[in-house]
Amino acid sequence: MGANKELRVGLVGCGFMGRTHSNAFGKVNRFFDVEYQPVLAAVCARNRASAQAFADNWGYSSFETDWRKLVARKDIDLIDIASPNDTHAEIAVAAAEAGKMVMCEKPLGRNAAESEKMAAAVESARTPNMVWYNYRRVPAVTLAKQLVDEGRLGKIFHYRAKFLQDWTISADLPQGGLGLWRLDASVAGSGVTGDLLAHCIDTAMWLNGPIATVTAMTETFIKERSHAITGKVEKVTIDDASAFLARFQNGSLATFEATRYARGHKALYTLEINGADASIMWDLHDLHRLQYFDHSDEGRVRGWRALHITDGDHPYMKHWWVPGLQIGYEHTFIHQVADFLEALASGKPASPTFREALATDYVAEAVLQSANSGRWEQVRQ
């Protein structure tokens, strides 16, 4: 379409998230008529062969093996961070100081302290920034946001969310290293709290406002695992499961739960909001549907409506195929890039910014504190 301004992207990390981001950068202009066009300028990974193979596969013009070189390059406009969590803060701060735009995979930092530095850095540099909380851009979730913002739900009483997986149940799974750094708290920051609950919290506050207080519990079911890097059996330091009760500032009550020990569920992120006038439910395993209950419907034919989010009047969907035909997971990243590019063109911030993502880290921080203290904890605002 009419894209005529280049946005030269330097990607750090060529794992799972590097793929989703690259696919999004490469595809957005085919489907969205935006002023900017991402150009895949360079990818960076420590392993030279990986970096080169990734660059070849995705069409990056060049590659680096040291992120500092990438950040220093003049021909890069945007640094996109898709490497493990322990690298986020250092890279983001350096990129901001170098005047680059910065996009960062979630969670922002390993902890709120790191995230604060990152938010401060991009704000000090006055540079566009965004965190990849991609589930906001599932069309069904975006529609939920519209319905809430239109006041259709009325006073909110309840929010509940959970994110259930089952991939770490085997005690034979090692921790650390390639593909498994999420099981090593020194790299990941935390376990499911930062990995899965962070998504739930981000969406929740986007839809229902700030969380005020929490009480939580966490558990590590498998206490020791061999470590893929050291080769030794070491204590597992992450939380395998995390659940908390919360009160939002608007007076509504919430339950949140995440685990990697829910046999039968792969990525079952579900959310529900109950308002005085309407309720909504959503489920990542059927991400193209939104369940909607409208109390104003006539009694006899009142019921949960299964909205099939594939029509042209649904968020983002006019850009894709025809009614009835689904899109999937990868499209949430494309939507996020499209929104970032539109925001860039209009000079507005793209949401969630580092500052907004920091709020999620404050909740995660309170959750982990409460799991330790056994008390209700205030969330920093």
Added chain:
Amino acid sequence: MGANKELRVGLVGCGFMGRTHSNAFGKVNRFFDVEYQPVLAAVCARNRASAQAFADNWGYSSFETDWRKLVARKDIDLIDIASPNDTHAEIAVAAAEAGKMVMCEKPLGRNAAESEKMAAAVESARTPNMVWYNYRRVPAVTLAKQLVDEGRLGKIFHYRAKFLQDWTISADLPQGGLGLWRLDASVAGSGVTGDLLAHCIDTAMWLNGPIATVTAMTETFIKERSHAITGKVEKVTIDDASAFLARFQNGSLATFEATRYARGHKALYTLEINGADASIMWDLHDLHRLQYFDHSDEGRVRGWRALHITDGDHPYMKHWWVPGLQIGYEHTFIHQVADFLEALASGKPASPTFREALATDYVAEAVLQSANSGRWEQVRQ
């Protein structure tokens, strides 16, 4: 409640349907405030021990082993026929001639010729009569009827129904005899056409008016089975599966199918109607739900509504428990008795009458003719 007029029931047959009817007669006055109260006067079965045990269990005051004696008794107001299909016509005609009210399990006769005699007999005797097409009284189906009658669906384009079972797939199952007379055409009249399709046809015409023409196919997958009565391997004479295309008089198109060879389905009776303005779907395996799509809903939040038919404003439901709590299969019979008793009190016919049930037999007749002729057949009206 206030029931003060006795209706003395004489039941013929003490198998599965004898149980559902007895339960309905015995329970209706606990939940419905009707003028009449069924009194379980007598049950009749050829086997003396069975008749006595059944009478004891259900509280019948007496029993008979010859239905002619039952029909002749002065202390019986209503003959209820729940014996195999080959007995329906003779008993019904005799009962009508004896001035009894008559209720009859479906299908009415083994074929339209028998049914015509039965309809003529009750009309000649001017006696109340009804056929147990119980699925009309599933609250969700009754609500569907209300929605159609209110014109909510607009012009009807499509009707589709199927009734899928899987209980006769094993070639080791014998035909004929106790519990298996449905596999013997000389007793049953036909196979799934009269057993399962008859239900689909009855509901369809109730909801969507007369069927004009049909083209059909039937199949007998297992060609020979041992016969439980003769002990010999005999040709199977029933249709194991039956499907037909139809045109209703109102111009809508239909597909119908029934089988006992649909692995995984026990009693999956489903129906769907598509109108210009709305559509409905229903499924016997979740009989307390009605799926409803209303095109007048605003586009973005338009979707199939899963109506949970448990509220006080849903048909029959104020008589039962509280919202959210289900009733089941047996309640359809209780509703039918309640409606019969109310009709009796008001002097009106209770639907479906023998005459109305005969219309279903005319469709079944055309279906079997077409399966034989390979041509479209007109349905007798």
Added chain:
Amino acid sequence: MGANKELRVGLVGCGFMGRTHSNAFGKVNRFFDVEYQPVLAAVCARNRASAQAFADNWGYSSFETDWRKLVARKDIDLIDIASPNDTHAEIAVAAAEAGKMVMCEKPLGRNAAESEKMAAAVESARTPNMVWYNYRRVPAVTLAKQLVDEGRLGKIFHYRAKFLQDWTISADLPQGGLGLWRLDASVAGSGVTGDLLAHCIDTAMWLNGPIATVTAMTETFIKERSHAITGKVEKVTIDDASAFLARFQNGSLATFEATRYARGHKALYTLEINGADASIMWDLHDLHRLQYFDHSDEGRVRGWRALHITDGDHPYMKHWWVPGLQIGYEHTFIHQVADFLEALASGKPASPTFREALATDYVAEAVLQSANSGRWEQVRQ
């Protein structure tokens, strides 16, 4: 069937629960071949007209307006308590002291102190006793219990349950009085904690063993309501919503929630258990289904199985209709009576006894304490 020993029942209370119990007593012998036959000897209600009408409708031979007279009658074997919660303890203790068998609606007492007295009384009198936690006898839930007991789930990691309703959202609803005593804590003991969570807790401990510790929150969304008895606007004393995190003694984690402010849900009691080897889910709105995930299935065709609990090899179902045909809410009470009668014949206790139900009250007690203290509370064992 072969029932030949009479069990003369004296029912206290003729509201909603009086109906479900009466239906169960009246119907059990039609479908279950048990030695004892309940005889509806007397019903008791303060209002004479109500008592008489109820007796007439359900076939009780007599009625009383003072429960003390009922308890004193020699021709009563069993006192069944279906009156509001504030009457449970006094009646149950008196009945036990009079040597009667005692059945009691849940929750046992308004609080653990009352329940302790009740449990002590029936044990001291060595009289059969049972509490109507009816959801244990939903066939799908009973099957869940079988699967757990057979060890199919392996080590349990997670339990989650919620009970969602929406009937008290309107601020115009009064509290107290006929049909609304559940909104008056002086009568009910508590709000949703004793009413709804008690069901969740009872099932949970039956399936997964004792709960060790809890942390909870409760909320009263509507602070004042007019009182139907006093006619004044009074402070609402019940909890409208209640949620808690828990740790079971077996090391598994749990989330529990109940509310009457979940728009769109009428009686949505759901439960899920995740074990290392299998998981199960159940939902009261589709009570005839059990969702089951078996990790030992071959990978490619591994998935959640929707078990349609209508077959003869499913708990209780051989007593009802044929495969594919549902039963509903009321049948859970019939099953409970059947089990009570069988236990009586065999001289064993019928579960849950008063002692077992007391354990649920200890959890509810800890929940309410925690909601007040803001701390984790130990559950009394």
Added chain:
Amino acid sequence: MGANKELRVGLVGCGFMGRTHSNAFGKVNRFFDVEYQPVLAAVCARNRASAQAFADNWGYSSFETDWRKLVARKDIDLIDIASPNDTHAEIAVAAAEAGKMVMCEKPLGRNAAESEKMAAAVESARTPNMVWYNYRRVPAVTLAKQLVDEGRLGKIFHYRAKFLQDWTISADLPQGGLGLWRLDASVAGSGVTGDLLAHCIDTAMWLNGPIATVTAMTETFIKERSHAITGKVEKVTIDDASAFLARFQNGSLATFEATRYARGHKALYTLEINGADASIMWDLHDLHRLQYFDHSDEGRVRGWRALHITDGDHPYMKHWWVPGLQIGYEHTFIHQVADFLEALASGKPASPTFREALATDYVAEAVLQSANSGRWEQVRQ
């Protein structure tokens, strides 16, 4: 990845299908490690501006406005036909004669006569060819094929398929012209028979073998519509709805139906197969799930399994994201290109070939004949 052989594509048509194909050609090498790499050499459309805009958007190196010039170009290896049905035969035959590989949108021709010429042309030219019956490459459908081929279903008794849409219900919709040529039989060949039923038939024969005989009905609900090209109200010549009964050569029975008048359904393509040992169901509106019933499961826990087709051992899925994360409609085209490229590398035909697609046209031909004759028609083989 390792693609090192170029396959220079010349696309005809830049409508909806031009987009899906272009997306597939452009994306396949990012996710599939195949020897060949499609190169977007040229796109052809009659309207110069459209052709240029499409080329710019999708990255085609050049464009043409006359397909004959495209076919004549030496720098094109493959002609891909995504223009309206009335152009398929002429272009395909010319392309084959020019020695090009040919891919063609379905249906192959407007009728079997055209399709025969096309099949003969590619076979005479011995050139690789394929028809875009994309739904074979939905991973759930491909898994269904695997299960059938492994014999898991046992003897097949029943097949049923339907494709329901609702986009032409309004009488105000014109026929003919841009985006609406599917309503003009002179362009499309037929209505829903060639558009929707063709998909159902292709999948059905792929899964269950040849169809032997059919009996059908068709209907045109809106008899006249204004024509977008002539500007006049003209008779509607397509079939709005089409349904047929069929017998497969393997003895199984089938029902098929397609319509654009099923209010509430956008693209509801569903299929079900019932075998003696297992059954499967699939639904395009939830395309990432396959319902599977295995009769060999132990009775008590036997039920329909909802397979979530997102795992690495499911067809095609190891190329995408991680378990639990969905792909959508567009990916079926990418899979088809990947399979075509692999077949090319191995020298084998890619399915369905023109010859295989012709078999579908023979069934459609028999359906339309039967709808006219009112008789069962043999399908040409």
